[in-house]
Amino acid sequence: MSHSAVSDGPHGVCRAPGDAPRLRLTAAERTAVLDVADAALAEEPHVPPSRRLPRLAVLAHQLPVRLRTVLTEFRITGRPYGGLVIAGLPVDPEAAGPTPTDYTAEPRGTEVLRAEVVLLLIGSLLGDPFSFATQQRGRLVLDVFPVRGHEDSQLGSSSTQLLEWHNEDAFHEHRADWIALLCVRNQDRVPTLFAPVHDLDLTARDRALLFEERFVILPDESHTAQFNSATNGIESDDRFHQAFERIAAMAERPRRIPILSGDPRAPFVRLDPAFMRRDLDDPPAERTLAAVIDAVDRRLLDVVLDTGDLFLIDNKRAVHGRRPFTARYDGTDRWLRRINITADLRSSEGRRVGDAGRAVV
Numbered sequence: 001m002s003h004s005a006v007s008d009g010p011h012g013v014c015r016a017p018g019d020a021p022r023l024r025l026t027a028a029e030r031t032a033v034l035d036v037a038d039a040a041l042a043e044e045p046h047v048p049p050s051r052r053l054p055r056l057a058v059l060a061h062q063l064p065v066r067l068r069t070v071l072t073e074f075r076i077t078g079r080p081y082g083g084l085v086i087a088g089l090p091v092d093p094e095a096a097g098p099t100p101t102d103y104t105a106e107p108r109g110t111e112v113l114r115a116e117v118v119l120l121l122i123g124s125l126l127g128d129p130f131s132f133a134t135q136q137r138g139r140l141v142l143d144v145f146p147v148r149g150h151e152d153s154q155l156g157s158s159s160t161q162l163l164e165w166h167n168e169d170a171f172h173e174h175r176a177d178w179i180a181l182l183c184v185r186n187q188d189r190v191p192t193l194f195a196p197v198h199d200l201d202l203t204a205r206d207r208a209l210l211f212e213e214r215f216v217i218l219p220d221e222s223h224t225a226q227f228n229s230a231t232n233g234i235e236s237d238d239r240f241h242q243a244f245e246r247i248a249a250m251a252e253r254p255r256r257i258p259i260l261s262g263d264p265r266a267p268f269v270r271l272d273p274a275f276m277r278r279d280l281d282d283p284p285a286e287r288t289l290a291a292v293i294d295a296v297d298r299r300l301l302d303v304v305l306d307t308g309d310l311f312l313i314d315n316k317r318a319v320h321g322r323r324p325f326t327a328r329y330d331g332t333d334r335w336l337r338r339i340n341i342t343a344d345l346r347s348s349e350g351r352r353v354g355d356a357g358r359a360v361v
Helices: 027-043 053-062 065-077 110-124 204-210 225-231 238-252 283-297
Strands: 013-015 022-024 083-087 128-132 142-144 163-166 178-185 191-196 301-304 310-314 318-322 335-342
Touching: 022 065, 027 053, 027 065, 027 110, 053 110, 053 128, 065 083, 065 310, 110 128, 110 178, 110 310, 110 335, 163 191, 191 310, 204 283, 225 238, 310 318
Parallel strands: 022 083
Antiparallel strands: 013 022, 083 310, 128 335, 142 335, 163 318, 178 310, 178 335, 191 301, 191 318
């Protein structure tokens, strides 16, 4: 721990000024995580990890006790508020191979699978990993890297454009409770934007209005049939097509929703300014939306992830984004592996498809 970092508790979680809280694994803990991941891979080497989620959830309880203790506290209490970086996980960027450049082929290889297992093991200590049928054919583990032609978009595959801060999939009723981002490569030290939003500086009037159904969030481009058809195709299953029809209906006939919900003392938040209507024909709501966006802007932190860093973000009490950068498309660009995690898988019962039964339609 550097002299500028402060300890948040007895488990070694440290917070440096201007950074997210971090838990740095010891060498022994790193080895223990690697041993559990390798044992999981060896059990059924020909079965994809995404089809062995119940077993991985059991094996997760063999992870180091300090890691499990911190994650249990994070899951139950939300502390440290908003997000936590687990640093020092076993990831070898050279063995993982070059950063992908498009979505046509899913990354393969032992090291990529090991990173996937590590991600799913740790995610299983918070809840149940899941995906959306309307993103990358419902893949459970998504890869985040720059794609040529997406430079100026509001997509995780953009680069020269600022990826505006947001709650992931804020428009969706089954959006994740937590997002997990595992860094495979980030040699350019591109910052991830991050802000906890549990105690924003807002007036009592604005806070009360944010609990009212007066705001509109539209689906982002990554969930549209047009985008998926152009990048990696759409599954032929009728339920996948129905999912895209549902997304189109959300865009054409959006309903009004609150930005805040739950306990007024510790509310959940739902924000995605890049896909929110600003002209609401409701001046008080428009002013309040501007106020909450300004309040979040003032809280933003730049969090730089290194290889082996896993950023766990409370998707209902924090926002995230990404600073712009210049992509090279030469296999050395920033590469993260990402999963969605839900605290209540049963809430989407009857609305999941795919080999793992975890792709929400």
